[in-house]
Amino acid sequence: MPATRIACKQCVHGNVRPESARRAQSERSKEPRMFIKNTWYVAGWDKEIPAEGMFSRTIIGVPVVMYRKEDGSIVALEDRCCHRGAPLSVGRREGDCIRCMYHGLKFDSAGRCIEAPAQERIAPQAKVRKFPIVEQHRWVWIWMGDPENADPSLIPDTQWLDHPEWRSLDGYIHYDVNYLLICDNLLDFSHLPFVHPTTLGGSEDYAAVRPKVERIDGGVRITRWAINTEAPAFAKAVKDYPGKVDRWNIYNFTIPAILLMDSGMSPTGTGAPAGVRVDAAEFRGCQAITPETENSTHYFFAHPHNFAIDKPEVTASIHQSVVTAFDEDREIISAQQRSLELEPSFKMMPFSIDAALSQFRWAVNQKLEEEAAASARR
Structure with a gap:
């Protein structure tokens, strides 16, 4: 495990012993990423989010796609289709919605799948995660944790x-x-x-x-x-x-x-x-x-x-x-x-x-x- 990762792990678990470092490195892929989630992160400058099209950025290991609705407000969704995991950012904007261009699923700005070819019924769990977002003083802030805790006054x-x-x-x-x-x-x-x-x-x-x-x-x-x-x-x-x-x-x-x-x-x-x-x-x-x-x-x-x-x-x-x-x-x-x-x-x-x-x-x-x-x- 690289020393910087050890430093992060020490924050929670204490020192990693030298004799265990090799084993820790081999098991690294099994460990969760150690990032704070319930906090506001800067996702970008306001100018990076286009009036048309989409913008993708990975934040604390999570791919996020951002775009502006027709009223100018910003939407942030997980950049991963719930069907087969294809990035939505390589899909197509359709008004305030995004269509995945792998199998054609369409998601609204709340992250719900509202259309799927050859599907008469769409399961309610067919959705992608939506993140709270605030545009303030030129920075775009995103909350990666529990949406109920996303208090804009903390920015x-x-x-x-x-x-x-x-x-x-x-x-x-x-x-x-x-x-x-x-x-x-x-x-x-x-x-x-x-x-x-x-x-x-x-x-x-x-x-x-x-x-x-x-x-x-x-x-x-x-x-x-x-x-x-x-x-x-x-x-x-x-x-x-x-x-x-x-x-x-x-x-x-x-x-x-x-x-x-x-x-x-x-x-x-x-x-x-x-x-x-x-x-x-x-x-x-x-x-x-x-x-x-x-x-x-x-x-x-x-x-x-x-x-x-x-x-x-x-x-x-x-x-x-x-x-x-x-x-x-x-x-x-x-x-x-x-x-x-x-x-x-x-x-x-x-x-x-x-x-x-x-x-x-x-x-x-x-x-x-x-x-x-x-x-x-x-």
């Missing part, structure tokens, strides 16, 4: 994605790694000067800053201040900072894997730590990590800014710096995954800087255990 506020006083461009990256490795990366910004020296990093003194980590409902809140430090390259490219700055990164990281961040910098000594933001470059980072499978992940992001919003070249420059930096993250995390897969018994050594990582994994563990216990009671 995090990402208002900056379409707020008239903020500007950003849409971002998406596909990873061939377990989603928890990406979470680890985002929960410890001490890597910034080393992985992103020419984009988001800044000087190496930023890595020595000890962040404040607080547990919040469903995750952690991280506060990191670097006083009298160099402005990172991406900020220098769009805003003139002749001297050093006071830099902050304050963000919530919550289940399933949503990062909402207040970040920025002001000239040193102008009062930013006290809440006075003079000549500041402010950002509201929105990032969502959605597992595709155990070892592949969807990564949605944007980095809204509230200065120079009438200059699209500034927005483009910021976005490109973020894209370049996130590609750098993907390179090192993918290399990490390959390294871990070579030694399934490898156990990561925790350092004090890993406090946020440990607390978030604890929160994931608690949620998985709750869902497992609820499932066992049924």
Whole structure:
């Protein structure tokens, strides 16, 4: 079993002993996927769901087909015909319905089979699963668990994605790694000067800053201040900072894997730590990590800014710096995954800087255990 899968399993079952790793790997196909179900995941950007046609994406191991009804609302169904398992996404739209183009079954927007060639009677169990879906502030959110628990008020506020006083461009990256490795990366910004020296990093003194980590409902809140430090390259490219700055990164990281961040910098000594933001470059980072499978992940992001919003070249420059930096993250995390897969018994050594990582994994563990216990009671 690759080390990343062991890490996921440890959340629920404890350590996998080195002598049992080979046996665990051979039995992996018998194990259930360990994903939280009763939570809102980002399924895509609103522009990805076409007015006509269909869009398919796998989320926590489940294929999902999405499309817009004639009134513009989005439907999300399991992308697997109940008859022979053919993908509905390679079928045909017929108004607000989908016809499977293998044997011709037709499904309505509730997932019910309403027509089948040569069938006078259609059994009521002939249906495909429908998922609750909410379109809000440019992101399309999907609930993969019990539909009765799908409370839209639980969706995090990402208002900056379409707020008239903020500007950003849409971002998406596909990873061939377990989603928890990406979470680890985002929960410890001490890597910034080393992985992103020419984009988001800044000087190496930023890595020595000890962040404040607080547990919040469903995750952690991280506060990191670097006083009298160099402005990172991406900020220098769009805003003139002749001297050093006071830099902050304050963000919530919550289940399933949503990062909402207040970040920025002001000239040193102008009062930013006290809440006075003079000549500041402010950002509201929105990032969502959605597992595709155990070892592949969807990564949605944007980095809204509230200065120079009438200059699209500034927005483009910021976005490109973020894209370049996130590609750098993907390179090192993918290399990490390959390294871990070579030694399934490898156990990561925790350092004090890993406090946020440990607390978030604890929160994931608690949620998985709750869902497992609820499932066992049924």
